Amino acid sequence: MLLLLLKNTSDFVAAEIILYLVMHILLIGNGERLRETQRKLAGVQAIIHVNQRPSTAYQIIIDLDFDEVPNRLAQYALLKDTLVILGTVQQQLAAIVHSYNKPVQCHLAALNALATFINRKLWEISLYNATDEPILEQRLKALGIEYRVVNDRVGMVTPRIVCMIINEACYTVQEGTASMIDIDNAMKLGTRYPHGPFEWADKIGVADVYKTLYALYHDTYDERYKICPMLKTYYLKQQRFYA
Numbered sequence: 001m002l003l004l005l006l007k008n009t010s011d012f013v014a015a016e017i018i019l020y021l022v023m024h025i026l027l028i029g030n031g032e033r034l035r036e037t038q039r040k041l042a043g044v045q046a047i048i049h050v051n052q053r054p055s056t057a058y059q060i061i062i063d064l065d066f067d068e069v070p071n072r073l074a075q076y077a078l079l080k081d082t083l084v085i086l087g088t089v090q091q092q093l094a095a096i097v098h099s100y101n102k103p104v105q106c107h108l109a110a111l112n113a114l115a116t117f118i119n120r121k122l123w124e125i126s127l128y129n130a131t132d133e134p135i136l137e138q139r140l141k142a143l144g145i146e147y148r149v150v151n152d153r154v155g156m157v158t159p160r161i162v163c164m165i166i167n168e169a170c171y172t173v174q175e176g177t178a179s180m181i182d183i184d185n186a187m188k189l190g191t192r193y194p195h196g197p198f199e200w201a202d203k204i205g206v207a208d209v210y211k212t213l214y215a216l217y218h219d220t221y222d223e224r225y226k227i228c229p230m231l232k233t234y235y236l237k238q239q240r241f242y243a
Helices: 009-021 031-041 070-076 093-100 130-143 158-174 180-191 197-204 206-220 229-236
Strands: 023-028 046-050 060-063 083-087 107-111 122-127 146-149
Touching: 023 031, 023 130, 031 046, 060 070, 070 093, 083 130, 093 107, 107 130, 122 130, 130 146, 158 180, 158 197, 158 206, 158 229, 180 197, 197 206, 206 229
Parallel strands: 023 046, 023 060, 060 083, 083 107, 122 146
Antiparallel strands: 107 122
16 A cells, blocks of 8 residues: 655655556456465555556556456557556467457566466466567566566466376376375475375366366367366366365
């Protein structure tokens, strides 16, 4: 929160300068991803709005739910000086813009916005145009956010790996080789993962794991991403792995 105490006319000038320097950010989303983003941005020098109408008043717009509402690109495309960060790992930016089939004038990026990946040291980001990297660097650096640019691909890097591990863990349980709790403990103790595959799936959301793997398989037709029937059943029943 920014608090300005104005005593005289010169203070109004100072206040105007401060407001110019402070970045305005619009967050669009709900649920755990929104809460995690708010925790990540807590304390940054910015004025943060949530679920307001997109406009040129914002230097950065972060749409955390873009995978669920992909037609929202039409609201952002003409915001010329705005850095628009789409929370999508299930779609390639090039494919999104191709489907939109109109000029995109905003600075367009994608963020790995799956739950558990936002409030971390590094943001995983891809760009539609590599020429937008100076804008990305300038604005995220101003917020103190570190990031790593990855290729514009479905699944990015980390979601691709983690979801594949979760899927393999499902095959292992389905075949009766080990229990969910045994696999979770082994992964945490043996590989120092922050969560076991099934714990991680529950935190990310089983639906998001399923949809990411579905998108990966239909993008690559790589057997590594072919969804385990056990995972599909939990998705269809809208169940968590641990009650």
